[in-house]
Amino acid sequence: MPEASLTIRSATPTDDELIAQHFYQMWRDNQVPTEQIRPDWQTVTLEFLATARDQLGYQGYIASLDAAMVGSVGCQLFSGLYPSLIHRDQRHYGYIWGVYVESAYRRQGIGRKLTEVAVEYLRSQHCTHAILHASPWGKPVYEQIGFIPSNEMRLEL
DSSP: OOOOOEEEEEOOGGGHHHHHHHHHHHHHHTTOOGGGSOTTHHHHHHHHHHHHHHHSOOEEEEEEETTEEEEEEEEEEOOOSSOOOSOTTTOOEEEEEEEEEOGGGOSSSHHHHHHHHHHHHHHHTTOSEEEOOOOTTTHHHHHHHTOOOOOOOOOOO
């Protein structure tokens, strides 16, 4: 039997429901109880994708093994938490989110390849940095790619 062939392609709006499902499942796989997730999660995610595509240069990617769609990732320009006063050639961030690979296909390098494609897209958008928030399971993968743990500090309120 021939080995399955991995392909990664740009997502289109017709893939948004799959990306939304993967995003939801990512939270569930990270032990977030269903009662903590909004019941309208799919609508919220689909609306976000449409807005991000229109305003923030959003691009998603789909990983497939033969005919099975097994993973996805999204990336976009980071809109910021405060006004940006720094020249864009010095600080123009891109954000990677929703890196997801279905459980049966994990530990095969698919998440890494999805992340690398997202990084290349952000590079093509002239971003100076790529930012993401890593799960404990993803952190070693991202560090292997070259992501550096940051100084983000958090206070529970």
